[in-house]
Amino acid sequence: MPGTEPSTVPLIVDVDTGIDDSLALLYLLASPEAEILTIASTGGNVPVAQVAANNLAWLELCGRPDIEVTLGSPAPLTDPLRTTEDTHGPQGVGYAELPASTRSVSARSSAQAWVDIARDRPGEVTGLVTGPLTNLALALRIEPALPTLLHRIIVMGGAFHHPGNTTPKAEWNISVDPEAAREVFDAFSAAPADRRPVICPLDVTETIEMRPEHLRRLAAVAGSTPAEVISESDPVGTRSHAANPIVRHLSDAVRFYLEFHRDHGQGFLAHMHDPFAAAVALGTVDYRARSATVDVELTGTLTRACTVADYYGMWGRPFNADIVVETDPDEFFSSLVDRIGHCARRTPFG
Structure with missing residues (x-):
C-alpha cells in the first residue's frame, strides 16, 4: 500500500502517447510529488516520432520546457510495429490539435537515459512505463543491474483474470512487444521484494472509467468557461469551446476516446489505464496488490502475449511482480480532477 513513498518521487516516465498517456502526463505535471527526470518515447499507440512530438507539445502547453524528452526504439524487439490510430486518433491525441513545440528531442536515446539516470541516482528513481516495454528491455541489455539500481518500476500492462483488449487473452502494451515484456519480468526475478515491479493490469484499469461528468468537474476547477458539457447525443467530432487551452485540448482528446468506447459497445466512457498507473507510481491512490511470478507467452497460437x-x-521460481488487484476509482478521479484542474487554472497559458 502507498504511504512509505518519499514526499518527492524521482521519475523516469516511458510512454507511447496516446490519449490516456496524455492524461497520465498531465496528472504527473500537476502533482507536486513528481520529479520528472526524463520522458522516454516509445512506438506503440502511434509511431515513435509522433509520440515524442506529443510529449513535447504537452510539456510546452503546460509551461514545462525544462523536462527532457528522448526518442526510443521505433519498433519492438522482433516484430513490426502495430499502431492504434483507430483508438487514439491520427496523431494519438484524439481530436486535439496540439500546438507544435519548438523544442527537439534529446541527443541521448531513451534506453541510454534509463541507464544514465539509474546510475546517477542509485536506489532513488521510480520507472513508470505506460506503453510497450521495449525501451526498458533495451536499457537492461546495456545495464543488467537496473533491477537493483532502480527504486521500483510501475508497469501498465497485462491481463490476468480479465479478457484482453487486443486478442481474447492479450493486453495492448504487452501485445506490441511480448519479447520485451518477458525480458523485463525475467530481469526482475532477482530483485528484492520491495523493488519488484508493480503491474497495473486491465483487471483493475478497466474499472477506471472516465465519464463526461469528470471533464465537466475538471473544467469547473480550472475556472474555464463556458461549462464543459459533453453529451453522447453531440455530433461525432464535436470540438470544445473551453477558454482554457489545457481543458480544451484535453476535452478534445478524451471525446475521441469516449466515442471509441461507445462504438465498441462499452458505453460512453473511457478507460483511463495510464493515469491510474501514474497515481500508483506517486503513491497518491490506495490499492491492494498480490505477489506472483509473472511470465509472458511467446509461442501460443491463440495466446501469444x-x-x-x-x-x-x-513453477518453483521466485516472485517477480506485485499485481494490483483492487482500488477505489472514485478516490482516484477525485485526485485527478482536482490536480489537473488546478494545474490548468494556474498555468501561464491558461
Whole structure:
C-alpha cells in the first residue's frame, strides 16, 4: 500500500502517447510529488516520432520546457510495429490539435537515459512505463543491474483474470512487444521484494472509467468557461469551446476516446489505464496488490502475449511482480480532477 513513498518521487516516465498517456502526463505535471527526470518515447499507440512530438507539445502547453524528452526504439524487439490510430486518433491525441513545440528531442536515446539516470541516482528513481516495454528491455541489455539500481518500476500492462483488449487473452502494451515484456519480468526475478515491479493490469484499469461528468468537474476547477458539457447525443467530432487551452485540448482528446468506447459497445466512457498507473507510481491512490511470478507467452497460437501469473510457486521460481488487484476509482478521479484542474487554472497559458 502507498504511504512509505518519499514526499518527492524521482521519475523516469516511458510512454507511447496516446490519449490516456496524455492524461497520465498531465496528472504527473500537476502533482507536486513528481520529479520528472526524463520522458522516454516509445512506438506503440502511434509511431515513435509522433509520440515524442506529443510529449513535447504537452510539456510546452503546460509551461514545462525544462523536462527532457528522448526518442526510443521505433519498433519492438522482433516484430513490426502495430499502431492504434483507430483508438487514439491520427496523431494519438484524439481530436486535439496540439500546438507544435519548438523544442527537439534529446541527443541521448531513451534506453541510454534509463541507464544514465539509474546510475546517477542509485536506489532513488521510480520507472513508470505506460506503453510497450521495449525501451526498458533495451536499457537492461546495456545495464543488467537496473533491477537493483532502480527504486521500483510501475508497469501498465497485462491481463490476468480479465479478457484482453487486443486478442481474447492479450493486453495492448504487452501485445506490441511480448519479447520485451518477458525480458523485463525475467530481469526482475532477482530483485528484492520491495523493488519488484508493480503491474497495473486491465483487471483493475478497466474499472477506471472516465465519464463526461469528470471533464465537466475538471473544467469547473480550472475556472474555464463556458461549462464543459459533453453529451453522447453531440455530433461525432464535436470540438470544445473551453477558454482554457489545457481543458480544451484535453476535452478534445478524451471525446475521441469516449466515442471509441461507445462504438465498441462499452458505453460512453473511457478507460483511463495510464493515469491510474501514474497515481500508483506517486503513491497518491490506495490499492491492494498480490505477489506472483509473472511470465509472458511467446509461442501460443491463440495466446501469444498473454500474461500468466503463478501465485502459489507452482513453477518453483521466485516472485517477480506485485499485481494490483483492487482500488477505489472514485478516490482516484477525485485526485485527478482536482490536480489537473488546478494545474490548468494556474498555468501561464491558461
